[in-house]
Amino acid sequence: MKTPKLLLPFLFFLLIIGCSKDSANPDDGTLGVDKSANLKALGASANELLSDAKFTSLTIEVVYVTGFKPTEAALNNLTQFLSNHTFKPDGLTITTRAVASSNKAPFSIEEIAQIEKDERLVYTTGDEIAVFIYVADGSNENDENNKVVLGSAFRNTSVVLYGKTIENISNNSNSTAKSDLESVVLNHEFGHLFGLVDVGSPMQVNHEDSENEAHCNVEGCLMTANIEFGGSIIDMVDTNIPELDDFCINDLAANGGK
Numbered sequence: 001m002k003t004p005k006l007l008l009p010f011l012f013f014l015l016i017i018g019c020s021k022d023s024a025n026p027d028d029g030t031l032g033v034d035k036s037a038n039l040k041a042l043g044a045s046a047n048e049l050l051s052d053a054k055f056t057s058l059t060i061e062v063v064y065v066t067g068f069k070p071t072e073a074a075l076n077n078l079t080q081f082l083s084n085h086t087f088k089p090d091g092l093t094i095t096t097r098a099v100a101s102s103n104k105a106p107f108s109i110e111e112i113a114q115i116e117k118d119e120r121l122v123y124t125t126g127d128e129i130a131v132f133i134y135v136a137d138g139s140n141e142n143d144e145n146n147k148v149v150l151g152s153a154f155r156n157t158s159v160v161l162y163g164k165t166i167e168n169i170s171n172n173s174n175s176t177a178k179s180d181l182e183s184v185v186l187n188h189e190f191g192h193l194f195g196l197v198d199v200g201s202p203m204q205v206n207h208e209d210s211e212n213e214a215h216c217n218v219e220g221c222l223m224t225a226n227i228e229f230g231g232s233i234i235d236m237v238d239t240n241i242p243e244l245d246d247f248c249i250n251d252l253a254a255n256g257g258k
């Protein structure tokens with residue numbers, strides 16, 4: 001029979017085309033948009049975010065579920081934090097946009113990643129690196145009574161804030177403003193995107209918390225673990241919004257930041 005012989009090379013050809021397309025854009029459902037630069041592991045873009053060697057500007061797309069818009073004060077504090085620690089001579093841009101609820105709360109991180117795939121519009125291109133922040137209308141599904149997750153940096157340029165959890169904590173506190181709590185969580189998650197602690201920005205001196213991977217062991221530092229997991233965080237925010245300690249700053253400086 002002749003037909004199988006003719007079909008074989010044709011099928012083989014299709015297979016190769018299919019594979020090469022998949023490997024170029026592993027998560028791409030949008031024609032013409034190359035998302036590959038934004039689908040890397042946490043910390044993989046630390047140097048690219050901190051320095052101006054490859055990207056001279058930074059754009060942040062904040063997508064929030066209606067009713068969970070971050071405060072202006074928190075976004076202003078984030079801008080200040082970014083200009084304190086990064087070199088972006090062509091500027092920082094923050095855009096905000098409301099979307100409808102996904103109705104999926106409480107969330108697994110896989111569900112948050114799927115929402116990012118559906119809602120994210122801005123990707124790294126040219127000399128501009130892009131970061132996506134999603135403010136969710138619910139909590140993380142692994143929350144326990146005395147240990148709740150306020151936010152998470154889950155890929156090289158992807159962050160989620162659990163807006164409902166942040167709101168609940170500030171509502172239950174007489175002294176902690178929602179804007180202060182948002183500021184701390186936003187800055188902390190950016191610290192992770194910047195490769196802290198020892199996930200993308202190598203430690204210059206050992207200061208990793210032995211019980212909490214990727215966190216700092218210096219009391220009062222922005223990168224201590226209790227900021228991501230609510231707890232004594234209200235005590236810290238009551239007095240002032242925590243900053244990075246010298247060990248964390250030195251790690252950023254060694255990796256192209258300041």
Ligand SMILES: [Zn+2]
Pocket residue numbers: 188192214215224225228
């Ligand atoms: Zn953390």
Ligand SMILES: [Zn+2]
Pocket residue numbers: 207216217218221222223224244245246247248
């Ligand atoms: Zn630190």
